[in-house]
Amino acid sequence: MKKYENTGSKDTRSGFGAGMTELGQKNENVVALCADLIGSLKFDDFKKNHPERFFQIGIAEANMIGIAAGLTIGGKIPFTGTFANFSTGRVYDQIRQSVAYSDKNVKICASHAGLTLGEDGATHQILEDIGLMKMLPGMTVINTCDYNQTKAATIALAEHHGPAYLRFGRPVVPNFTPADQPFVIGKAIMLNEGTDVTIIATGHLVWEALIAAEKLEAKGISAEVINIHTIKPLDEEAILKSVAKTGCVVTAEEHNFLGGLGESVSRVLALNNPKPQEFVAVQDSFGESGTPEQLMEKYKLNNQAIVEAVEKVIKRK
Amino acid sequence: MSNTQHLQDFSTQVRRDILRMVHAVNSGHPGGSLGCTEFFTVLYQHLMDRKPGFNMDGIGEDLFFLSNGHISPVFYSVLARSGYFPISELATFRKLNSRLQGHPTTHEGLPGVRMASGSLGQGMSVAIGAAQAKKLNNDNHLIYSLHGDGELQEGQNWEAIMYASAKKIDNLIATIDLNGQQIDGPTDEVLNMGNLKAKFEAFDWDVMEIKEGNDIDAIIKGMEEAKTRTGKGKPVCVLLHTVMGHGVDFMMHTHAWHGKAPNDDQLAIGLAQNYNTGGETDY
Numbered sequence: 001m002k003k004y005e006n007t008g009s010k011d012t013r014s015g016f017g018a019g020m021t022e023l024g025q026k027n028e029n030v031v032a033l034c035a036d037l038i039g040s041l042k043f044d045d046f047k048k049n050h051p052e053r054f055f056q057i058g059i060a061e062a063n064m065i066g067i068a069a070g071l072t073i074g075g076k077i078p079f080t081g082t083f084a085n086f087s088t089g090r091v092y093d094q095i096r097q098s099v100a101y102s103d104k105n106v107k108i109c110a111s112h113a114g115l116t117l118g119e120d121g122a123t124h125q126i127l128e129d130i131g132l133m134k135m136l137p138g139m140t141v142i143n144t145c146d147y148n149q150t151k152a153a154t155i156a157l158a159e160h161h162g163p164a165y166l167r168f169g170r171p172v173v174p175n176f177t178p179a180d181q182p183f184v185i186g187k188a189i190m191l192n193e194g195t196d197v198t199i200i201a202t203g204h205l206v207w208e209a210l211i212a213a214e215k216l217e218a219k220g221i222s223a224e225v226i227n228i229h230t231i232k233p234l235d236e237e238a239i240l241k242s243v244a245k246t247g248c249v250v251t252a253e254e255h256n257f258l259g260g261l262g263e264s265v266s267r268v269l270a271l272n273n274p275k276p277q278e279f280v281a282v283q284d285s286f287g288e289s290g291t292p293e294q295l296m297e298k299y300k301l302n303n304q305a306i307v308e309a310v311e312k313v314i315k316r317k
Numbered sequence: 318m319s320n321t322q323h324l325q326d327f328s329t330q331v332r333r334d335i336l337r338m339v340h341a342v343n344s345g346h347p348g349g350s351l352g353c354t355e356f357f358t359v360l361y362q363h364l365m366d367r368k369p370g371f372n373m374d375g376i377g378e379d380l381f382f383l384s385n386g387h388i389s390p391v392f393y394s395v396l397a398r399s400g401y402f403p404i405s406e407l408a409t410f411r412k413l414n415s416r417l418q419g420h421p422t423t424h425e426g427l428p429g430v431r432m433a434s435g436s437l438g439q440g441m442s443v444a445i446g447a448a449q450a451k452k453l454n455n456d457n458h459l460i461y462s463l464h465g466d467g468e469l470q471e472g473q474n475w476e477a478i479m480y481a482s483a484k485k486i487d488n489l490i491a492t493i494d495l496n497g498q499q500i501d502g503p504t505d506e507v508l509n510m511g512n513l514k515a516k517f518e519a520f521d522w523d524v525m526e527i528k529e530g531n532d533i534d535a536i537i538k539g540m541e542e543a544k545t546r547t548g549k550g551k552p553v554c555v556l557l558h559t560v561m562g563h564g565v566d567f568m569m570h571t572h573a574w575h576g577k578a579p580n581d582d583q584l585a586i587g588l589a590q591n592y593n594t595g596g597e598t599d600y
Contacts, residue, residue, distance in 0.1 A: 031453070052453070053453070055449065057480060058476075058479075058480065058483075060480065062439075062442070062472075062473040062476060063442045063445075063473060063476035063480055066441070066442020066443045066446060066473065066477065067442050067443070067445050067449065067477075067480070069432065069446060070382075070432075070442065070445060070446020070448070070449070070450065072446075072450075073374060073375060073431050073443075073446070073447045074374050074375070074376060074447060074450025074453070074454050074456070075374050075376070075454070076450050076453065094439055094442075094473070096436075097433050097434070097435065097439060098432060098433065098439050098442070098443055101422060101433045102422070102423050102424070102432045103423055103424065104432075
């Protein structure tokens with residue numbers, strides 16, 4: 001199978017910060033808002049280089065979303081930054097009315113998504129945010145897999161008109177997306193072609209899917225691996241084309257199985273080509289404290305869990 | 318003062334519109350709408366520096382944000398009669414496929430509306446954002462906003478109020494419709510907010526009051542004064558004392574008409590109390 005090289009592990013949030021730094025230089029309409037988490041969101045450079053375009057809101061996320069909506073009136077392109085939990089669930093109605101329903105060009109950028117923020121525990125580990133955001137009409141939902149892809153997605157969002165949710169994380173993870181790969185919103189990336197099963201992964205689970213595919217190859221199973229960075233709008237064509245060939249699918253995401261990527265894929269299959277599907281996702285529970293590795297092991301969100309799900313789904317064909 | 322007679326006539330016509338709009342669909346919020354009729358009239362017919370037509374970004378003109386979106390009837394009537402969309406469209410209020418939704422929205426592309434409101438407490442933040450965009454664009458025009466008094470029970474307002482003074486948002490005039498009523502009764506009984514002037518001042522705003530919030534001359538004088546207080550490092554708050562249901566005697570001084578439409582007889586009485594002798598005509 002195709003080999004992917006880790007060019008040096010980094011956190012996806014640093015990819016966001018690098019993207020903001022570049023946007024700050026390239027696009028004078030880009031403004032950034034933060035709710036007392038400059039360091040965590042890697043806003044330091046943007047703030048230093050463009051203090052007049054950086055808005056420290058304080059610990060007041062609802063106000064931050066509203067101010068961002070207002071800044072669009074006058075042509076600004078606001079990028080808000082805080083943890084995923086405080087970017088979504090805490091401010092759902094503000095996003096719903098002032099951003100989504102009002103069709104404001106606000107980019108809601110969320111770090112520390114999922115379990116992998118680790119020790120802080122369930123108060124900070126949101127596993128429902130993809131569902132919350134994808135249910136909003138007109139909202140674009142993106143979950144990037146590594147540093148380079150997060151940087152590219154951040155830059156691409158400035159050129160995209162409309163509300164968007166960009167989800168990334170805290171841990172240092174392998175960086176394997178080519179630095180020059182353009183980010184096309186809504187376009188899946190074929191990482192490995194295969195014939196026996198389609199593995200559709202998003203975010204931190206993409207690298208795990210690649211490892212799983214290697215392990216499966218050793219077992220004589222040919223796995224196709226697709227990186228779905230955009231959960232909405234979903235690249236239905238890529239999914240259907242692959243599943244027509246392989247006849248079964250495993251979805252993998254750092255999110256509750258309710259409301260996540262897996263359910264979006266299920267809908268596409270149910271409407272067009274129903275096939276067996278297994279879900280590598282959190283089984284409708286909250287997270288807890290622990291190291292990222294321990295949590296991904298306990299909640300079965302690693303390459304071993306993907307291998308097991310593939311073996312199970314192939315038997316259901 | 319006779320030179321404001323045309324504004325009086327205009328607001329009489331707006332009151333007729335409000336009554337007829339909510340009556341036609343047997344729903345909507347006449348009480349707060351009637352109470353703010355003179356304020357909207359002054360804002361759009363006298364105070365704001367507006368450009369013809371409608372551009373969402375609103376560069377080079379004053380902008381207004383309505384936070385308490387349920388008083389959409391007065392907003393729609395004044396927008397239509399200020400040239401943003403055909404007056405005849407007021408007849409579609411709250412009907413299927415209308416741009417005049419129950420609560421204002423940008424979603425259907427109604428000219429004059431820059432944000433959706435209805436879920437309370439969000440407009441102050443949006444107005445602040447628009448004020449900061451004006452500063453970034455070196456645009457010296459002002460942002461006006463209107464908020465219900467009951468609406469101040471929503472916590473997001475206080476995040477915004479704290480932020481506005483800390484960041485010296487001095488191109489914003491936020492007006493509070495102080496009618497003392499909310500759906501469940503007098504604000505003092507539902508959740509007494511105490512001394513709002515002292516609260517805003519404690520948050521370091523420049524606060525002024527318009528005691529006669531249904532008197533056009535008093536509103537002009539007060540809002541002109543508010544304008545002179547902008548650009549001095551503090552956000553400006555106007556406490557506008559109004560009477561809910563103003564201009565229709567049986568709707569005044571009660572929360573009963575917050576969200577209730579008049580029946581046929583009540584409409585006739587309300588319209589009779591608001592004969593329009595000016596040039597405007599019913600839609």
